[in-house]
Amino acid sequence: MLELTERRLRAALGEPDARAAVTFLGTERIEVLRFADGDVIRYATLGMARQPMSDPTAPTADPFRGPRAELVLSVRGGRADTDKVLRPLAVLAATPQVEGVVVAPGASLDLGEPLWPGAPFSAVLVAEPGGLVADLELPEPMEAVRFFPLLPMTANEAAWKRVHGAAALQERWLAAGTDLRDPLRAPVPLAG
Template sequence: MADVLTLVEARLRSALGEPDARAAVTFLGTDRIEVLRFLDATSGIVRYATLGMSAAPMTDPAAALADPEKGPRAELLLSVRAQPGTDTDKVLRPLAVLAASPQVEGVVVAPGNSLDVGEPLWPGAPFTSVLAAEPGGLVEDLELDPPMDPVRFLPLLPMTPNEAAWKRVHGAEALQERWLRHGTDLRAPQRESVRLAD
């Protein structure tokens, strides 16, 4: 499975450039998860990408037997605007926790899912959860040899508690439409909740 991660890292580097930092987190009973940090000095955007979640396919917890090859594979991407006084690098551990959730909790992470870390994503962040968005924009899917599924790189969109509650009622698509309509800067590390009542 190390070969898969080698290919994943190569795809991340080709799309985002050279990482300027990386950290590894290991949870009891799980494989190591790394988080790579990419800084786009031109735009001031910091991107964090997990590496390790795709080593094994995600398995439906209701399945009687886990297939070692077939099943969805993914890595997580978070883009944040660099802002003085905001230590977004502390998001490394929460991201690793989310990336380990398929191994630890049998969660299958897919577009439209809410993922809650139960604490601010970084010190002082107004977000405790994220919305997994559709892949393919920033980093293209990585095709693997059959019968393995491709690795999908899922962008994570931070949600305030109010947004997360609203999404549970109205759905992911409705929340994304609202963000778009109000011109919400989803990369702003200290943004306020979008207006949820018309």
């Protein structure tokens, strides 16, 4: 299945120009692939979808049924040392295995530290899949692999999102004309 997942990423994003692998105690290996497309760099996880995400309250985990996902982060290149995001992305991708979290659109994932050195972001908002990389259908009974875009959030944006919701934060970003790919962007105004 990982081969099919990587093939889908390559079809949508081109050939990766770098890759790194991270293994955490008690988890399977997560790779992060780097794709350069003009001034935009995309980082995609590979390995998160190996196992379906399962409800942590379920008595047993089904090895076939359950949502599967990979994560995709897009940033403008040359403005910050974003290549240091490889390990933090792998940490986020391991969250379902380590913490029993089901990643879905509208969810927040928080590292508690900057995504890369000097980044004003320590959290990400999980956006709707399907725009950049189409879902990868798998044979029954497995669910499709969905490729979730990640939108970096400042600490204040993450706190505001917890109170007002993901849709309200996205509306603020849109109204302010926020460039969510800018690795040095300022936080969106949240007062009022």
